[in-house]
Amino acid sequence: MIIPYHIQVTIVVIAYLCIFSRSCASSPCPLDLDYVLKLPWDSSSCHNAVTSDPSSNCCQTLTGLYGVAFAQYLKQTSQFRLPDHRTSISCLSDFQTKLSRLGLHQSLASACFRSQQFVNTTNTCADVRTRQDWLKILGKSTSLDEGCRHDLTELSACDACVIAGFRVQSRLLARDGNDSHSKGCFHYTILYAAGVVNEFGPQSTGALSCIFGLPLIMKRGGGDRNLIFVSIGAGFAAVLVVICLFGFWLSCGYEWREKQSQRVASESGGFPSSESDDDRPLLNWRPKADSLWYSLGYIERVTENFSSKNLIGKGQFGVVYKGKIADGSLIAVKEVVNTEFQGDAEFLSEVEIISSLKHRNLVPIRGCCVDSSSSSSLEESKKYLIYDYMPNGNLGDHLFPKQRGGNWPMSWPQRKSVILDVANALVYLHHGVKPPVYHRDIKPTNILLDSCMRARLADFGLAKRGKEGESHLTTRIAGTHGYLAPEYALYGQLTGKSDVYSFGIVVLEIMCGRKALDMSSSTFLITDWAWPLVKAGKIEQVLDPCLLNTRYPRMIMERFVIVGILCAHLMVALRPTSLDALKMLEGDIEVPTIPDRPFYTHFSTGVVHQ
Numbered sequence: 001m002i003i004p005y006h007i008q009v010t011i012v013v014i015a016y017l018c019i020f021s022r023s024c025a026s027s028p029c030p031l032d033l034d035y036v037l038k039l040p041w042d043s044s045s046c047h048n049a050v051t052s053d054p055s056s057n058c059c060q061t062l063t064g065l066y067g068v069a070f071a072q073y074l075k076q077t078s079q080f081r082l083p084d085h086r087t088s089i090s091c092l093s094d095f096q097t098k099l100s101r102l103g104l105h106q107s108l109a110s111a112c113f114r115s116q117q118f119v120n121t122t123n124t125c126a127d128v129r130t131r132q133d134w135l136k137i138l139g140k141s142t143s144l145d146e147g148c149r150h151d152l153t154e155l156s157a158c159d160a161c162v163i164a165g166f167r168v169q170s171r172l173l174a175r176d177g178n179d180s181h182s183k184g185c186f187h188y189t190i191l192y193a194a195g196v197v198n199e200f201g202p203q204s205t206g207a208l209s210c211i212f213g214l215p216l217i218m219k220r221g222g223g224d225r226n227l228i229f230v231s232i233g234a235g236f237a238a239v240l241v242v243i244c245l246f247g248f249w250l251s252c253g254y255e256w257r258e259k260q261s262q263r264v265a266s267e268s269g270g271f272p273s274s275e276s277d278d279d280r281p282l283l284n285w286r287p288k289a290d291s292l293w294y295s296l297g298y299i300e301r302v303t304e305n306f307s308s309k310n311l312i313g314k315g316q317f318g319v320v321y322k323g324k325i326a327d328g329s330l331i332a333v334k335e336v337v338n339t340e341f342q343g344d345a346e347f348l349s350e351v352e353i354i355s356s357l358k359h360r361n362l363v364p365i366r367g368c369c370v371d372s373s374s375s376s377s378l379e380e381s382k383k384y385l386i387y388d389y390m391p392n393g394n395l396g397d398h399l400f401p402k403q404r405g406g407n408w409p410m411s412w413p414q415r416k417s418v419i420l421d422v423a424n425a426l427v428y429l430h431h432g433v434k435p436p437v438y439h440r441d442i443k444p445t446n447i448l449l450d451s452c453m454r455a456r457l458a459d460f461g462l463a464k465r466g467k468e469g470e471s472h473l474t475t476r477i478a479g480t481h482g483y484l485a486p487e488y489a490l491y492g493q494l495t496g497k498s499d500v501y502s503f504g505i506v507v508l509e510i511m512c513g514r515k516a517l518d519m520s521s522s523t524f525l526i527t528d529w530a531w532p533l534v535k536a537g538k539i540e541q542v543l544d545p546c547l548l549n550t551r552y553p554r555m556i557m558e559r560f561v562i563v564g565i566l567c568a569h570l571m572v573a574l575r576p577t578s579l580d581a582l583k584m585l586e587g588d589i590e591v592p593t594i595p596d597r598p599f600y601t602h603f604s605t606g607v608v609h610q
Contacts, residue, residue: 027090028090029087029090029093030077030082030087031069031070031072031073031082031091031095032072033069033091033095033098034098035068035069035203036065036095036098036099037098037101037102039065039203039208039214040216040217041065041214041215041216041217042214042215042217043104044215045061045215046058046062046099046104046105046108047103047104058112060213061214062099062108062109062112062113063113064208064213064214065212065214066113067191067194067212068194068202068203068207068208068212069091069095070191070195071190071191071194071195071202071207072195072201072202072203073195074192074196075195075196075201075202078130078131078132079120079130079131080120080128080129080188080191081120081129082118082119082120083119083120084120084121085115085116085119085121087119088115088119089115091118092109092110092113092115092118093109095109096109096110123181124181124183124184124185124187125173125176125181125185125187125188126172126175126176126181126185127176128172131192134192137171137172138172142164142167142168143163143164143167143168144161144164144165144192144193144197145197147160148160148161148193148194148197148198148211149197149198149199150198150199152198152207152209152211153205153206153209153210158206158209158210161211162210165186165189165193166186166189168189169182169185169189190211190212193207193211194207198211293367293368293369294368294369294386296369296371296382296384299323299369299386302324302331302333303321303322303323303333306321307321310322310323312393313394313445318335318336318337319334320332320334320335321334321335322389323389330388330389330391331386331387331389332386332388332389332390333385333386334385334386334387335382335383335384336383336384336385344370344381344383347368347383351368351385354385357428357433357437359425359428359432360424360454360456361421361422361425361454361456361457362428362456362457363387363388363390363448363456363457363458364387364388365385365386365387366386366387366388367385367386368383368384368385369382369383369386370382370383370384371383371384387458390448390449390450390458391450391451392448392449392450393448393449394444394445394446394447394448394449394458395444395445395448395449395455396443396445398449399444399509399510399513400513400515409513409546410510410546411550412547412552412557415510415511416560417453417454417455418449418455419507419560419585420582420586421454421455422442422447422455422457422503423503423578423581423582423585424582425455425457426439426442426457426499426500426503426578426581426582427582429457429499429578430496430499430577430578431578431579438494438495438496438499439457439459439499439502440488440494440499441459441480441483441502442457442499442503442506443480443482443502443506443516444506444509446458481517482505482515482516482517483502483505483506483516484498484501484502485497485498485502485572486501486570487572488501495572496577496578497572500567500575500576500577500578500581501568501569501575503567503578503581504527504563504564504567504568504569504581505527505564505568506564507560507561507563507564507567507568508527508530508561508564508565509526511544511547511557511560511561511564512542512543512561513544513547514526514529514544527565530561530565531565534561534562535594535596539561540554542561543557543558543561556587559584559587559591562591562594563576563591565594566581566584566591566592566594567581
């Protein structure tokens with residue numbers, strides 16, 4: 001049968017219209033997302049979660065998970081981002097489909113991400129869009145190629161990759177010239193490290209845990225499944241908190257340190273033959289921990305002989321100076337005084353313990369120095385701890401800006417982030433390591449802020465190891481007035497809940513904008529002032545006035561205040577553990593009703609009895 005010409009034309013037009021309408025309706029996603037259902041990633045933080053807060057644990061996890069596909073896409077196509085908005089929408093839809101098949105909420109992807117952020121239409125870092133653009137700016141080889149190529153499951157290898165990543169990010173940002181593109185440049189660095197450099201690929205355990213910071217579920221002997229929460233890595237994308245999780249301040253790996261030592265040596269004409277010579281900056285590698293020995297001569301040189309212009313802090317347990325090392329990075333050098341260390345050996349043993357603590361919310365230690373040259377039988381050796389420098393100072397500088405010449409108080413998202421960061425650090429110290437570690441001096445000046453304004457708990461010169469489930473009795477009380485738990489101040493009884501008390505005081509300071517001790521008030525301890533107001537239902541009188549006229553939900557702020565009061569309860573048995581406190585803050589468990597406040601004659605004074 002012969003079909004008339006006008007009918008043939010009509011059929012062809014209809015066919016083209018159908019094809020065109022389908023192509024316009026949606027663009028197929030070029031990302032292979034099947035791994036979402038196959039990789040052993042821990043989804044517990046997203047169970048029953050529906051959140052629009054990119055800093056939530058669930059969004060952090062999903063950001064790293066989604067980044068795996070982009071790293072693979074870069075490897076296959078040399079493209080860092082998707083070609084258009086329709087494609088990005090399609091990919092997020094596919095991603096959500098995979099999440100829904102795992103029983104997660106159907107709106108998680110749209111809650112955590114904006115589809116436009118993955119599109120290759122705007123300049124987010126030095127106008128890099130393809131791998132060719134990358135090579136034109138950075139060349140064929142960068143520090144990533146050496147630091148991130150091999151297996152990253154070992155901590156030292158991951159540390160080296162982390163440092164290499166931030167070196168490359170700095171080069172990209174210098175070329176771009178726009179500091180607001182810092183996130184985009186780090187996004188590209190993450191993708192390149194996982195997709196191009198690492199020889200095991202973006203779906204390897206090392207890349208997942210170190211580069212993307214994914215919490216993984218690993219199988220161990222006997223078929224038991226243990227959650228391995230990896231916190232030394234970072235997510236990929238443009239989420240500020242995930243960038244910070246990459247461990248910007250973690251210490252370097254062994255290989256990088258060796259090359260750095262050799263480079264410094266070549267610049268100074270080579271190392272002297274004697275290890276005691278102060279011209280040698282790095283004296284020895286400690287194989288049991290990621291820490292280095294520094295000579296006193298080197299420390300004096302980088303701090304300009306402990307110049308007063310480099311003094312950045314002074315406290316009960318030491319003086320802190322800023323120093324600049326050969327590669328241009330900054331360090332903090334603390335001269336440790338008034339310690340409980342019985343000799344150099346005990347100090348070095350403590351450094352080993354401190355160095356073994358690895359968490360995104362702890363200030364990592366780089367190394368130490370012991371100078372016995374000027375000591376006598378009646379005089380202790382000089383001891384120094386070397387940390388990474390935190391560019392945004394301590395929490396107190398930002399919490400009370402008017403008293404320090406500042407103008408802008410902290411916003412609610414910043415305060416919330418700091419509280420959760422410190423809570424996570426405590427959970428790690430109390431429950432993530434064995435035996436647990438008790439900090440003993442939690443206060444705003446020991447909470448430092450990195451370049452991303454994320455909180456890192458510092459000053460582990462006071463840390464004490466304890467026995468799980470047991471208290472520790474000591475005759476030497478360490479800590480600061482106003483933050484000491486009463487049972488510790490009066491009787492020397494130290495437990496994890498002693499830290500929880502101090503944490504509760506800090507939470508109240510952050511939420512109320514008021515210092516722990518106010519000598520100008522009749523109720524000078526913050527708990528004496530806040531507790532009866534909250535109990536009477538006048539919680540709005542407790543909140544910092546800066547928080548009242550904001551668009552942020554008041555209920556969450558009130559919850560944080562109540563948790564602070566519960567943590568600072570005078571009776572040990574009525575305080576939550578650090579883990580329960582974190583769950584309350586995140587809304588995972590209900591916050592109990594505030595009990596009546598007991599009264600003890602000397603407890604509210606914060607007096608220290610030794």
